[in-house]
Amino acid sequence: MIFIPPIGPVAAIAGSVNTPGLYELKGERTVSQLVELAGGLNALAFRGRLQIERIVESNRQIVFESDLEESKEKEVDLRSGDILKVFQVVQDRRTVRIFGPCSGTASTGSGPG
Numbered sequence: 526m527i528f529i530p531p532i533g534p535v536a537a538i539a540g541s542v543n544t545p546g547l548y549e550l551k552g553e554r555t556v557s558q559l560v561e562l563a564g565g566l567n568a569l570a571f572r573g574r575l576q577i578e579r580i581v582e583s584n585r586q587i588v589f590e591s592d593l594e595e596s597k598e599k600e601v602d603l604r605s606g607d608i609l610k611v612f613q614v615v616q617d618r619r620t621v622r623i624f625g626p627c628s629g630t631a632s633t634g635s636g637p638g
Contacts, residue, residue: 534605538563541570541613554603556596560611566593569613577601578608 534550536559553562556575560566575588575596576633587600603609 536603536607536609538606538609538611540611541567542611543567550603550605554598556603556609557593557600559603559609560593570616571612572598574612576610576612577603579604579616580606 532549533573535547536543537545537547538559539545541604542560547562548562550559553559556577558594566572572593575591575593576587578585579588581588589596591599591601616635
């Protein structure tokens with residue numbers, strides 16, 4: 526007989542990390558520890574924006590939004606069911622998009638001046 530114990534508290538991590546997914550929290554309780562479990566940030570990660578979503582009174586709410594360094598200083602605690610989102614660096618695309626009552630839609634690059 527093989528006994529498999531029930532899963533403990535879990536938190537998810539999504540976005541610009543090496544291994545996004547659902548992780549069982551076995552003593553890991555902070556944002557930086559969950560990022561480490563997920564293999565660290567990938568090359569596209571924006572260190573200036575993290576979010577923690579949590580279910581509060583039957584509603585999903587953003588309970589924390591900050592940068593990675595501030596979360597390390599504060600050591601924000603995670604709870605079971607939390608979702609940590611790590612955003613990526615936004616690609617600088619200088620384009621103008623025109624749509625509406627016209628013959629078609631298109632994206633056109635723009636330059637200085």
